[in-house]
Amino acid sequence: MAPWAAHDRPFLDPAVVARLGTLELKARTIVEGFLSGLHRSPFKGFSVEFAEYRQYIPGDDLSTIDWKVFARSDRYYVKKFEEETNLDCHLMLDVSGSMGYGSHHAMSKFEYAAVLAASLAYLMNRQRDAVGLTAFDETIVQMLPASSRPGHLRAVLVTLDRLKTAHRTDVSKPLHLLAESLTKRGMVILISDLLDDADAVISGLKHFLYRGIDVIVFHVLDPDEIDFPFERATRFEDLETSDEVLAVPGAVRDHYLKALDAMVERYRRELGAVGIDYVQLNTKHPLELALLSYLSTRARAL
Amino acid sequence: MSFLSPLFLVGAAAAALPILLHLLKRDPDVRVKFAAVKLLKEAPVEQTERHRLRQLLLLTLRIAALVLLALAFARPFVPDGAAAAASRATIVALDTSFSLDAPGRFDRAKQLARSAIDRVPAGEAVGVVTFADEAAITAKPSGDRVLARSAVDEAAVGFGSTRYRAALSTAAQALGGRTGTIVLVTDLQEGGWDAGDRAVVPEGVAIELADVGEMPPNLAVVNVHSAGDRIVATIRNTGPSARDARVHVTIDGRPAGDATAALGPRQSGEVSFPAAPGRAAVVSVDDPGGVRADDTRYAVLEATRAAQVAVITGSGDLAREAFYAEHALAAGGARGYRPVGLSGATLASMPANGLNDYAAVVLVSTRGLDRHGRELLAGYVQSGGGLVLAAGPDVDGEVVADVLGHDAELRVSTVPGPSATPRAIAPADVRHPIFHPFASNAAALGLVTFRQAARVDGSGCQTIARFTTGEAALLDCSAGEGRGLVLASDLNNRWNDFPLHSTFVPFLHEAVRYVGSGRAQGSDYAVGDAPAGAPRRPGIATVADRQHAAPRTVAINVDPRESDPARLTPEEFQSAITHMKDAASAEARGEARQQEDRQHLWQYAIALMAIALVAEGWLAARTV
Numbered sequence: 001m002a003p004w005a006a007h008d009r010p011f012l013d014p015a016v017v018a019r020l021g022t023l024e025l026k027a028r029t030i031v032e033g034f035l036s037g038l039h040r041s042p043f044k045g046f047s048v049e050f051a052e053y054r055q056y057i058p059g060d061d062l063s064t065i066d067w068k069v070f071a072r073s074d075r076y077y078v079k080k081f082e083e084e085t086n087l088d089c090h091l092m093l094d095v096s097g098s099m100g101y102g103s104h105h106a107m108s109k110f111e112y113a114a115v116l117a118a119s120l121a122y123l124m125n126r127q128r129d130a131v132g133l134t135a136f137d138e139t140i141v142q143m144l145p146a147s148s149r150p151g152h153l154r155a156v157l158v159t160l161d162r163l164k165t166a167h168r169t170d171v172s173k174p175l176h177l178l179a180e181s182l183t184k185r186g187m188v189i190l191i192s193d194l195l196d197d198a199d200a201v202i203s204g205l206k207h208f209l210y211r212g213i214d215v216i217v218f219h220v221l222d223p224d225e226i227d228f229p230f231e232r233a234t235r236f237e238d239l240e241t242s243d244e245v246l247a248v249p250g251a252v253r254d255h256y257l258k259a260l261d262a263m264v265e266r267y268r269r270e271l272g273a274v275g276i277d278y279v280q281l282n283t284k285h286p287l288e289l290a291l292l293s294y295l296s297t298r299a300r301a302l
Numbered sequence: 303m304s305f306l307s308p309l310f311l312v313g314a315a316a317a318a319l320p321i322l323l324h325l326l327k328r329d330p331d332v333r334v335k336f337a338a339v340k341l342l343k344e345a346p347v348e349q350t351e352r353h354r355l356r357q358l359l360l361l362t363l364r365i366a367a368l369v370l371l372a373l374a375f376a377r378p379f380v381p382d383g384a385a386a387a388a389s390r391a392t393i394v395a396l397d398t399s400f401s402l403d404a405p406g407r408f409d410r411a412k413q414l415a416r417s418a419i420d421r422v423p424a425g426e427a428v429g430v431v432t433f434a435d436e437a438a439i440t441a442k443p444s445g446d447r448v449l450a451r452s453a454v455d456e457a458a459v460g461f462g463s464t465r466y467r468a469a470l471s472t473a474a475q476a477l478g479g480r481t482g483t484i485v486l487v488t489d490l491q492e493g494g495w496d497a498g499d500r501a502v503v504p505e506g507v508a509i510e511l512a513d514v515g516e517m518p519p520n521l522a523v524v525n526v527h528s529a530g531d532r533i534v535a536t537i538r539n540t541g542p543s544a545r546d547a548r549v550h551v552t553i554d555g556r557p558a559g560d561a562t563a564a565l566g567p568r569q570s571g572e573v574s575f576p577a578a579p580g581r582a583a584v585v586s587v588d589d590p591g592g593v594r595a596d597d598t599r600y601a602v603l604e605a606t607r608a609a610q611v612a613v614i615t616g617s618g619d620l621a622r623e624a625f626y627a628e629h630a631l632a633a634g635g636a637r638g639y640r641p642v643g644l645s646g647a648t649l650a651s652m653p654a655n656g657l658n659d660y661a662a663v664v665l666v667s668t669r670g671l672d673r674h675g676r677e678l679l680a681g682y683v684q685s686g687g688g689l690v691l692a693a694g695p696d697v698d699g700e701v702v703a704d705v706l707g708h709d710a711e712l713r714v715s716t717v718p719g720p721s722a723t724p725r726a727i728a729p730a731d732v733r734h735p736i737f738h739p740f741a742s743n744a745a746a747l748g749l750v751t752f753r754q755a756a757r758v759d760g761s762g763c764q765t766i767a768r769f770t771t772g773e774a775a776l777l778d779c780s781a782g783e784g785r786g787l788v789l790a791s792d793l794n795n796r797w798n799d800f801p802l803h804s805t806f807v808p809f810l811h812e813a814v815r816y817v818g819s820g821r822a823q824g825s826d827y828a829v830g831d832a833p834a835g836a837p838r839r840p841g842i843a844t845v846a847d848r849q850h851a852a853p854r855t856v857a858i859n860v861d862p863r864e865s866d867p868a869r870l871t872p873e874e875f876q877s878a879i880t881h882m883k884d885a886a887s888a889e890a891r892g893e894a895r896q897q898e899d900r901q902h903l904w905q906y907a908i909a910l911m912a913i914a915l916v917a918e919g920w921l922a923a924r925t926v
Contacts, residue, residue, distance in 0.1 A: 098337035109337070195340055225338050234332040238339035245342050252342060259341040 646670025688817025694792020
């Protein structure tokens, strides 16, 4: 069963999203559609501020209906609130060479990650959370401090749009740099394929925890990386190092999948043990699933 | 490196074609830029460079295996070093026949041979062949002049007679396909060529003659035979002036008489001596200045009669029933046969070994041949005797069915009345020994007209001649240790005119000689035809033809034809030689085949191919 089957409408297929125009449009389409499909508003919090009235639609919480307005107009309206938060969210996007891989039937990992980052930024912006962006490969290549100013979202989206994949990965170094630079509690969202030394990555992520910062890790993998569907003897060239390995997939598939499973399982186990949400994403699966994970973690963080 | 069958090398190229096609048409390498190569590296996969090396090695091994296979089929060989290097060669063929045995003649022949060697240009190979009845390569062609001169120095005159054909054939073989010269050092005797003989030498080979000179005045004992109570010796004077020949005879080593014969120029004369009891006689003539080997002749006194051949007719009267066969067999004197007529009735009363004294049996009639007679014939043939069966009008097919024994049944059926179409005989295989006398003129047999013939067939029989109508004319049947020849017609001028043709006598002689080869023949042999076990030199010898057979005494003499001083002119000699284009390549092929046989390089190629395949299998099992 598809992971989005329980919802009223299916989530957007990444292939469809990929054909949308700008990054902003992609993000808006995903987030708005995602939010409108939720049965229950996730915006309920300790401190809320009235935002607007909206006509009741089935599925809205009945407690939010403004009965006074109903008495005056004989129509159901619900009161919309916007949370007042001071959450700083930092999006860490991996732009190393390995993120550039994409099988023919889906977005590349980088495109997927960029849309995800844009969607998250859009969602955060709608929730008035401060959103920052850090792009890195073996070092930090682009950094926007967290801000909730109205124009900041556009700056984030433009930055995302201009990013290119290029160099080798060194996840831990940017993580430590960012961890050192953050002075306020908040949330860090790492979007990466984590094809790096696992010990270093986990160590870097733990650095945030020491500073009281919640972390979500979106581990982006291409379907080819998950299933290894190759059949013929193939010369595999490393996107970052250009090393070549000739292999007959039938002969190495089991070994590869075991190695991948071991890596994923390690991240899942060791990150979960310290309270870091680890979400494995398949680039052929809808992005909304990632948003759900974010919202769940955000709710816990507040 | 040369090849016996170089065409197979083309096969190597053809074998490489599929590989080439595979390389050309194979899909390009699938290359994928991949992110998780780090995880792949942990799998047991090959690095590209190493893989390429292995693939190249595999390809090399596979091609090597195919090439080696083709190489083995091409039969490689390494041509002999120095000889192969020289494209031209000179072969000095030195005559060692006894006609050069006169004082000083062979020394002169050797001197001529040495001079011929010295004249060979530097860089050209030189070899030596000695020849008489047979020829032998005594020094293979090489650049070593000392070796060639040494071979000449070691050559000695023998007792053989001159045979140019053997000399030229062996010299051409020694050339091994090269061009060059054959220098024939000889006295150019006319007798060196058999009648109608021709020699074939490769094109590009010149024949040079080094003439030793004509034979000096010579006296020769050319024949000795026993005539009742006398021993008659024939002495030939080959000189241009009359001579008195002093002749001596010894019997079993004891002097038995001397005589003098006055011989005119180039004249022969007979000298007779009273015969004394003894086994063998030696007649010699005093001839200090002539050829020595023909001064003495040996004869076996007790067996100077020709070998007996039993001719079985209805009554045993050969003059009436086998006139032509009788006279044909008897032709040639001591070299012929002594036909003895036997009737069926005679055979009926003959003991089991009664035919053992006969060299062969000629069966022309089955009248009176009873069961005992047939068993006698069968036993004779089975124990090594020879039977010539002329399936004429007096032969009953049912009677002769088992004359060769039960394991060689004959099927003979006669068709009454003359045939509508006369037919001739044609050899099915001219290489058969009985056709040797007709080798140069096999068509002569075709002149015989057969008006009628029997149908002949038999188990274990091979058809060696057929009539022009397609029926079997002559069968060669093997039976036990003996042999039978079955002619599908008669020998008495009734169904055919064979006895009226010149081919009849040699045919019958060869037929009897062929079937009776296991039986005792005459007692006088030329050196070149000496029976097995007898020395190849003049003298009296004792030989045993068969196991358990009683040994017989034979006289071995030089061939009297060699004493004939008649000479050829160089032009006449050259006219008997044919230069053939294919002969050169045939000689080269023969030489190449011999070298290849000696070296067996193809076996190494096969072994290497096997190693390559094993290595390929081992490597392939370890390669993706």
